[in-house]
Each structure stands twice: as C-alpha cells, then as structure tokens.
Amino acid sequence: xxxxxxxPLAERCxxxxxxxxxxxxxxxxxELVRQGHEVTLFASGDSITNAELVPCCDMALRLNPTxxxxxxxxxxxxxxxxxxxxxxxxxxxxxDYLHYPMAASFSNKMVTTLHGRLDLPDIxxxxxxxxxxxLISISDDQRRPMPRVNxxxxxxxxxxxxxxxxTEVPDGDYLAFLGRISxxxxxxxxxxxxxxxxxxxxxxxxxxxxDQTYWDEIIAPMVANHPNVEFIGExxxxxxxxxxxxxxxLLFPIDWPEPFGLVMIEAIACGTPVIAFRNGSVPEVIDDxxxxxxxxxxxxxxxxxxxxxxxxxxxxxxVFEERFTIERMALDYLAIYRELAGVEHTLPIAVYDGKGxxxxxxx
Numbered sequence: 373x374x375x376x377x378x379x380p381l382a383e384r385c386x387x388x389x390x391x392x393x394x395x396x397x398x399x400x401x402x403e404l405v406r407q408g409h410e411v412t413l414f415a416s417g418d419s420i421t422n423a424e425l426v427p428c429c430d431m432a433l434r435l436n437p438t439x440x441x442x443x444x445x446x447x448x449x450x451x452x453x454x455x456x457x458x459x460x461x462x463x464x465x466x467x468d469y470l471h472y473p474m475a476a477s478f479s480n481k482m483v484t485t486l487h488g489r490l491d492l493p494d495i496x497x498x499x500x501x502x503x504x505x506x507l508i509s510i511s512d513d514q515r516r517p518m519p520r521v522n523x524x525x526x527x528x529x530x531x532x533x534x535x536x537x538x539t540e541v542p543d544g545d546y547l548a549f550l551g552r553i554s555x556x557x558x559x560x561x562x563x564x565x566x567x568x569x570x571x572x573x574x575x576x577x578x579x580x581x582x583d584q585t586y587w588d589e590i591i592a593p594m595v596a597n598h599p600n601v602e603f604i605g606e607x608x609x610x611x612x613x614x615x616x617x618x619x620x621x622l623l624f625p626i627d628w629p630e631p632f633g634l635v636m637i638e639a640i641a642c643g644t645p646v647i648a649f650r651n652g653s654v655p656e657v658i659d660d661x662x663x664x665x666x667x668x669x670x671x672x673x674x675x676x677x678x679x680x681x682x683x684x685x686x687x688x689x690x691v692f693e694e695r696f697t698i699e700r701m702a703l704d705y706l707a708i709y710r711e712l713a714g715v716e717h718t719l720p721i722a723v724y725d726g727k728g729x730x731x732x733x734x735x
Contacts, residue, residue: 385419389606390578403702480714491517511653514631530701536641539617546572548619556628569677617642621680624648637696643685
C-alpha cells in the first residue's frame with residue numbers, strides 16, 4: 373500500500389526527548405516500511421525515517437527558538453499533502469482536526485487518530501459539523517465525551533519489542549514518575565505516596581511553559597522539602613530504559629481522563645509494574661494484579677507499593693509482548709485502512725505469524 377503518515381510538527385519523528393504522538397507516528401511508520409509498504413512521512417525536517425520524508429519545517433517547532441506561531445508551518449504541510457493526495461492509497465492524519473476543511477476530496481481514503489483528550493467544551497461542536505470522517509481512538513474510554521461520530525476502531529499504542537529491554541532484577545530501590553509536570557499528571561500525589569511508603573522517588577519529567585508556575589509554586593517546594601525525592605528532568609530513550617527498568621514500580625497517579633498513557637506500556641516492556649489511579653484508559657491498559665495495581669486513592673496506592681514485589685516481572689513483560697508491540701499496532705491499523713470506502717480491496721494485506729517477530733506483505 374502507498375501510505376501517507378501526517379505527523380504534528382512540535383517534535384521530530386522520533387522525538388529527541390518528550391513527545392508521545394510523534395513517537396507513535398515514528399514507530400508506526402518504520403514498522404509499515406519494514407512490512408513492505410511504501411510510506412511517505414510528512415513531518416519536521418530533522419525527523420529520522422526509512423520512509424520518504426517530506427520536510428514541512430526545518431526542525432521540530434518546540435525546539436526552534438525563532439518560531440512564534442506553529443499554525444503557518446502546519447498550513448504549509450497541509451498544502452503539501454493536498455497536492456500529493458492522489459498518490460496515496462491511505463492518508464493517515466495525527467494532527468487532530470486541522471486538515472478537516474480541506475479533506476473532502478480524499479475523505480474516503482483518510483483516517484485520523486485522535487491522540488488527545490476529547491472532554492474539552494470546544495471539541496463537541498466541531499465534530500458535530502464533521503460527523504462522517506473516520507476516526508480512530510487510542511482507548512475506548514477516550515470516546516466517551518464525543519458526540520456521535522464515525523469511529524473506525526480503537527488501536528492501542530505499541531512499541532518495538534527491542535526498544536526497552538526486560539529487567540528481571542532491578543538494581544534501584546526507588547519508585548519512578550515519568551512524563552510531564554502538570555496538575556492533571558499529579559506529581560504531588562507521587563511525592564506523597566513515596567513519602568508515606570518510605571521509598572525514594574525519582575522524577576524524570578518535562579516542564580512546559582504553561583506549567584512553569586505549577587512547578588515553581590507547588591512541586592518544586594515539595595521536592596525541596598522531601599529528601600527522598602530526586603528530580604532528574606527530561607530524559608531520552610536510552611536513559612528511559614535504565615530509569616524504568618531499575619525502578620521497583622512506576623507511579624501513574626493521574627487525575628484526568630488519560631487517552632492512553634504511553635509511559636505505562638514503556639514500564640511494562642521493562643517488566644516494571646505500574647501503580648495507576650483509575651482514570652481514563654488505565655483499566656484498559658493495566659491488568660490489575662498482573663502488570664500492576666489499579667487504585668482509587670492514596671491509601672490504596674501506598675498499600676500497593678508494598679505488594680509490587682509479589683508480581684512476576686517476567687509475566688509483566690509477557691503481557692507487553694502479547695498486547696503492546698508495534699507489530700500488533702501496525703496490523704490493527706492496516707485492517708482499518710482496508711475497510712475505508714475509498715481503498716481498493718485488491719490491495720495486498722499484511723499477515724502476521726502471531727509471535728510478535730515478523731510481518732510481511734502478501735497478496
């Protein structure tokens with residue numbers, strides 16, 4: 373199949389540091405190429421890919437100090453997509469709704485994965501005007517706030533099997549918090565859980581400009597007042613393997629309807645259990661009592677810390693290999709592509725040996 377992947381421009385594909393959506397687009401693009409498809413990636417010019425790269429800006433917008441407004445760059449990207457739309461069997465967008473006003477001419481071979489939260493008040497009237505374009509959710513829970521729209525399926529995120537190695541015996545006596553410093557991620561809860569459990573907490577997190585005040589006024593003083601807490605800052609993929617793999621558990625104390633939570637499957641890829649609050653996608657991703665514990669309050673979370681060593685880390689890793697590999701994610705997307713009205717059903721399909729190791733294109 374000839375497939376266009378259209379990525380956000382905030383980060384490169386894959387991101388140097390933080391960046392969930394661009395990371396997933398990168399993994400998907402590379403796996404589709406590996407399976408024999410002809411893929412074109414519309415992304416920032418510093419992206420690294422085996423697909424054909426169409427650079428839509430020189431570098432990731434978040435890292436470019438000269439960029440004030442990202443919209444012109446996305447508009448340029450959309451014009452490039454529009455000019456080449458006829459070349460592709462499938463156009464797969466990952467930029468929310470920016471392309472909708474220009475999509476009518478190719479909407480029958482287009483699909484959009486929604487990567488963000490859908491419970492904001494401005495979302496519903498927009499999708500009420502565009503109810504027919506096919507959408508993909510990244511969890512079933514993500515769909516709940518939406519009006520009636522054309523859901524083509526739910527596809528859980530996946531990671532390359534060899535990206536984050538399994539760690540059977542962690543050599544760090546600490547709990548981990550990984551992601552972004554923001555009120556809805558609740559790093560304050562993580563600090564309190566670790567303090568009450570008598571455990572060290574390591575925080576590896578990005579601080580956006582929008583959350584700087586929250587960090588300055590709430591979290592930084594808590595870190596300063598708790599000697600068991602170490603703030604590391606943003607980390608890259610190599611550092612992530614060590615950080616997660618050597619933790620006793622990942623704390624995921626969210627206070628919002630998390631659409632997926634990529635860090636949860638990054639942890640279980642390492643064999644590290646997850647202690648997560650029951651919000652958003654958590655019950656769909658975490659198998660309670662197998663890959664971690666789903667909790668409803670701080671008392672439950674503190675109690676769960678004392679139980680994580682009872683979980684078999686090899687079993688945690690096995691769940692990752694069964695449910696959250698990039699091979700499985702790519703084939704789930706391919707199945708949806710082939711169901712779109714404008715896709716030729718004589719196109720080759722991918723077949724999978726079921727072991728998470730090989731994928732190929734077959735007639």
